[in-house]
Amino acid sequence: MLLVRHAQAGRRDAWKRDDRLRPLSSKGHHQAKALAVELADYVADAGPRLQVLASPFTRCRESVLPLAAALNVAVNDREELAEGGGRDGIRLMAEVAGGSAVVCTHGDVVGDVLAWLAGRGIDLGPSPQWPKASTWVLETRKGIYRAAHYLPPPR
Numbered sequence: 434m435l436l437v438r439h440a441q442a443g444r445r446d447a448w449k450r451d452d453r454l455r456p457l458s459s460k461g462h463h464q465a466k467a468l469a470v471e472l473a474d475y476v477a478d479a480g481p482r483l484q485v486l487a488s489p490f491t492r493c494r495e496s497v498l499p500l501a502a503a504l505n506v507a508v509n510d511r512e513e514l515a516e517g518g519g520r521d522g523i524r525l526m527a528e529v530a531g532g533s534a535v536v537c538t539h540g541d542v543v544g545d546v547l548a549w550l551a552g553r554g555i556d557l558g559p560s561p562q563w564p565k566a567s568t569w570v571l572e573t574r575k576g577i578y579r580a581a582h583y584l585p586p587p588r
Contacts, residue, residue, distance in 0.1 A: 434530065434571040434578075435472055436546060437537040438563050440464035440586075442492040453515075457495045464566040467587030469499035472535065475570060476504065479533035486529070487537040488514035496566070497537045514538040523549045531576035543569070547581075555581050 441461035445452065457465060476483050485501040487493040489510035501508045513521035514536065522542040526549075529536070538546075543563040550571070551557050555578055563569070566586035572579050 434533070434573060435475055435535045436526070436543060436569040436571055437468065437472075437496060437535060438540055438543045438565055438567050439488070439490070439493045439496040439537055440468070440566040442565075453490045456491050461492065461496070461566070464587055465496045466499050468496065468566060468568070469503050471584070471587050472500055472568060473503060476500075476533060476535060481506075482533050484509060484529065484532060484534040485537075486511045486514065486525070486534055488512075488516070488518070488539060488542075490515060490539070493537045493539070497535055500535060514542055516541060518542045519545050522546060530573050530578055540565070550578055550581060553578065555579070557581055558583065 441458045441464060442455050443458050483506055485497050485506050485508045487497055487508050489512060494508055497508055511525060513525040516539045523546055526546050540563060547557055547561050564586055568584040570582040
């Protein structure tokens with residue numbers, strides 16, 4: 434299970450349209466391509482069981498599109514992963530714990546999920562962080578989260 438915070442997007446205050454449509458910046462597109470390379474090994478053995486789930490916000494979908502394309506799988510929009518998803522995002526993470534998935538969402542949802550995992554006894558280290566384009570590798574056994582490992586944003 435990979436929990437990804439979306440890559441760099443254009444500045445929120447400079448975007449005059451619906452924020453759900455705000456795309457990745459050029460740096461964000463570079464990060465998305467690098468994520469595809471970096472994360473492919475983690476999910477290579479998942480085969481057709483792999484799900485790629487993303488917030489329906491453009492920046493989240495664009496962050497995992499290169500990986501999904503490389504693996505020949507679709508990106509499935511999940512409203513539970515939208516900004517402010519909180520409990521809905523946690524509930525979705527609990528539901529998919531038994532399978533193989535790449536989940537891309539926003540910083541607030543990543544923070545909520547990590548707090549939930551920590552509350553269940555998962556060691557996140559002394560100072561958990563989740564900057565844009567970072568990933569948490571979540572290990573499960575029998576549908577229960579057992580461990581978490583942080584991957585910094587690709588360079």
